Amino acid sequence: MTEANDEQRALRRSIAPRLGQLGTPLELIAEDVLGEEDGVIDWVAAAPDGRACVVLVAKRSGDAALLQAGLVQRAWVEARIPDWRKLAPTLAVREEPPAQLVLIAREFERATRIAAREAAGAAIVLARWHLAGTSGEIDLERVEPESRVARCLPGPAQRRPASAFRTGLCDADFLN
Amino acid sequence: MPRELGDVLHFFAPELTGNVAASADRRGEVLPLIGVPFANADPVCGALLWNLAVEAARQGARAALLAPRSLCATPAWPLPGRGPLGALAIRVDADEPGELARRAEEWVRAAAPRDRGLALAALPAACLSKAADAEALLRWTLLLVRPHEAEARDTWTALEAIATHSRDARIGVTVFGVRSIAEARDCFDRLAAAAEQRLGCTLVSYGLLVDDVHLSRSIVTGRPIALASAHATSARALADVAAMLLGDAHGAVDD
Numbered sequence: 001m002t003e004a005n006d007e008q009r010a011l012r013r014s015i016a017p018r019l020g021q022l023g024t025p026l027e028l029i030a031e032d033v034l035g036e037e038d039g040v041i042d043w044v045a046a047a048p049d050g051r052a053c054v055v056l057v058a059k060r061s062g063d064a065a066l067l068q069a070g071l072v073q074r075a076w077v078e079a080r081i082p083d084w085r086k087l088a089p090t091l092a093v094r095e096e097p098p099a100q101l102v103l104i105a106r107e108f109e110r111a112t113r114i115a116a117r118e119a120a121g122a123a124i125v126l127a128r129w130h131l132a133g134t135s136g137e138i139d140l141e142r143v144e145p146e147s148r149v150a151r152c153l154p155g156p157a158q159r160r161p162a163s164a165f166r167t168g169l170c171d172a173d174f175l176n
Numbered sequence: 177m178p179r180e181l182g183d184v185l186h187f188f189a190p191e192l193t194g195n196v197a198a199s200a201d202r203r204g205e206v207l208p209l210i211g212v213p214f215a216n217a218d219p220v221c222g223a224l225l226w227n228l229a230v231e232a233a234r235q236g237a238r239a240a241l242l243a244p245r246s247l248c249a250t251p252a253w254p255l256p257g258r259g260p261l262g263a264l265a266i267r268v269d270a271d272e273p274g275e276l277a278r279r280a281e282e283w284v285r286a287a288a289p290r291d292r293g294l295a296l297a298a299l300p301a302a303c304l305s306k307a308a309d310a311e312a313l314l315r316w317t318l319l320l321v322r323p324h325e326a327e328a329r330d331t332w333t334a335l336e337a338i339a340t341h342s343r344d345a346r347i348g349v350t351v352f353g354v355r356s357i358a359e360a361r362d363c364f365d366r367l368a369a370a371a372e373q374r375l376g377c378t379l380v381s382y383g384l385l386v387d388d389v390h391l392s393r394s395i396v397t398g399r400p401i402a403l404a405s406a407h408a409t410s411a412r413a414l415a416d417v418a419a420m421l422l423g424d425a426h427g428a429v430d431d
Binding site: 165168169171174 | 357
């Protein structure tokens with residue numbers, strides 16, 4: 001148990017400086033927090049807009065249990081933010097927008113990526129950690145949720161796309 | 177042992193507080209290497225691609241068309257080796273996407289620094305499911321799209337696969353098999369709007385290509401349109417698309 005805790009601490013130390021690679025600078029507020037059902041929350045952090053971030057790190061593959069734990073711990077943290085704000089009014093974390101869940105694992109099963117997409121859309125971030133080179137340093141890479149499979153063809157355009165059709169031809173080119 | 181809020185308050189101490197700088201560690205180097213998904217061994221698509229490679233060569237580029245063994249079996253596909261204007265046809269004697277990607281990247285990286293290169297790599301649609309092996313081919317892709325329904329479905333399947341595996345990919349679309357610019361624009365706009373809405377990706381337009389009698393002749397005779405029918409609409413369309421691709425690859429458009 002102690003060995004496992006040491007490994008988890010070492011992994012945290014390696015990952016903490018890389019969290020910014022996920023796209024948003026995070027202010028780490030609390031580490032190794034015991035949350036709901038004695039589950040460990042690796043970090044509670046705040047995004048620049050005050051959104052709380054609940055970060056869970058897994059040594060191995062990210063599976064349904066990790067996603068479940070993340071959702072449970074995010075709910076636990078969200079419920080406590082008002083109390084934390086009363087006790088520490090200068091705390092960077094706010095009650096709104098709703099807390100984000102960041103799951104970091106060696107790899108994610110496809111089913112987990114689909115479940116993450118279905119569970120809460122943009123409020124769940126999945127990231128994969130891997131060893132960079134031979135130095136033992138760890139890198140993080142964001143994992144996009146599994147995209148939803150379209151069940152039908154695109155219909156008529158409802159709005160103009162951001163990209164524009166380009167051509168150097170003109171209608172006269174088609175007259176012959 | 178569970179901790180109460182008081183037990184974790186010390187974590188609010190300044191020594192743990194600090195901004196973690198965001199660093200954009202992008203491996204997104206975009207080479208002049210374009211993966212072109214093929215739903216099947218379509219002779220028209222093959223001929224258009226080869227003509228596009230020759231046209232890029234005509235515009236001064238070091239151009240190559242790479243394809244795996246399975247696609248090279250169609251009659252419209254050029255024989256391996258150096259073709260008109262120096263355009264190179266490369267047959268990769270394997271059907272694994274990783275090998276195709278490796279050969280294509282190797283060819284692109286072998287260019288001299290001043291070369292304006294363009295590699296088109298025909299990627300069988302079946303390979304998209306193994307796209308992790310062919311990442312180099314997915315950073316920049318070009319979908320050849322016919323406007324009618326069956327082709328749109330194939331295109332949509334390819335789009336989803338590319339967007340899923342390579343989030344920051346540059347996904348280009350060239351419409352072909354149309355009889356007017358309006359038809360091509362409508363096809364692109366519908367696809368682009370749907371891609372934005374459903375996949376959150378922005379498509380890049382690379383114009384339109386015309387499959388007319390000159391293309392048919394090109395398939396039969398093996399002579400590229402740029403040489404046999406330089407003033408045909410299909411030749412102008414090829415020149416337009418090649419110029420856009422070279423412009424995006426190297427930041428300048430040559431005529």
